[in-house]
Amino acid sequence: MKHFFTLLSFSLPLLLCAQSFEVNGITFEPRNSYSSEVAVTRGSRAYSGYVNIPSNVSHNGRNYTVSTIADRAFKDSYLSGLSLPYSISTIGNEAFKGCRGLSRINLPSALRSLGTSCFEDCTNLYAVEFGYCDLRSLPERCFKGCSSLRTIRWPNYITSIGEACFQDCRSLTDVSIPYRVETLGRNAFRGCRSLNRVKLPQYLRRIESYCFGACYSLRKIVCESRNPYAVYDSSAFYSDGTNLFTQATLHVPRGSIRSYQSLIGWRDFKSIREE
Numbered sequence: 144m145k146h147f148f149t150l151l152s153f154s155l156p157l158l159l160c161a162q163s164f165e166v167n168g169i170t171f172e173p174r175n176s177y178s179s180e181v182a183v184t185r186g187s188r189a190y191s192g193y194v195n196i197p198s199n200v201s202h203n204g205r206n207y208t209v210s211t212i213a214d215r216a217f218k219d220s221y222l223s224g225l226s227l228p229y230s231i232s233t234i235g236n237e238a239f240k241g242c243r244g245l246s247r248i249n250l251p252s253a254l255r256s257l258g259t260s261c262f263e264d265c266t267n268l269y270a271v272e273f274g275y276c277d278l279r280s281l282p283e284r285c286f287k288g289c290s291s292l293r294t295i296r297w298p299n300y301i302t303s304i305g306e307a308c309f310q311d312c313r314s315l316t317d318v319s320i321p322y323r324v325e326t327l328g329r330n331a332f333r334g335c336r337s338l339n340r341v342k343l344p345q346y347l348r349r350i351e352s353y354c355f356g357a358c359y360s361l362r363k364i365v366c367e368s369r370n371p372y373a374v375y376d377s378s379a380f381y382s383d384g385t386n387l388f389t390q391a392t393l394h395v396p397r398g399s400i401r402s403y404q405s406l407i408g409w410r411d412f413k414s415i416r417e418e
Contacts, residue, residue, distance in 0.1 A: 374408025
């Protein structure tokens with residue numbers, strides 16, 4: 144009897160451990176032996192070409208919903224294109240980092256979570272479109288180094304843009320921050336050298352340091368709020384040889400110019416206009 148319990152104790156973890164499997168060249172892994180959901184994971188070899196991920200997959204007589212892209216699943220893969228199913232709710236850390244052949248991405252409406260550095264250094268990515276998803280934040284370094292990125296269709300409910308999220312996105316020229324965003328993280332748009340205009344929403348509460356550092360082309364900053372946002376320090380607009388206080392014009396709502404002229408982080412702008 145003692146030997147039986149010893150054998151059972153060693154076997155139980157094996158029973159609970161889910162085994163990965165491959166279907167049509169894509170590797171999947173269930174959460175555990177009892178789960179009906181699977182994640183797309185990195186296989187024995189890097190993915191390449193056009194990858195069409197299904198919403199459902201079958202294996203050994205069981206049906207699974209594809210709900211997750213695992214951490215680093217496609218990192219440094221040679222993708223020419225990608226189709227994500229509506230069922231994906233989570234994309235992990237560095238999931239597509241370094242996929243330099245990826246040119247555009249449509250993110251599904253079920254998406255609830257993006258990992259850090261998810262699309263970092265996807266240097267040919269020029270367009271990102273979020274579906275009508277409930278994503279609330281863009282994480283750190285999410286699109287950092289996406290030097291070809293020009294077009295963003297924002298998620299509807301986003302409230303924060305993380306540190307270095309769009310750093311060195313050198314092809315962005317015009318950015319209208321979604322109206323629910325409350326926080327712009329440190330270095331969020333640092334190094335966006337072609338950025339000419341940025342629109343800041345009414346409910347924005349905080350702009351962290353170096354947010355617009357090295358934005359050498361930025362000439363117009365439009366503020367929708369009558370009450371100036373909290374700025375961490377002057378480096379949000381003045382760093383890396385960039386002095387937005389002299390090169391950019393601040394556009395504020397009618398009747399609010401005195402509020403901006405009296406507050407640290409805003410009063411240094413040489414040109415402030417009401418509109």
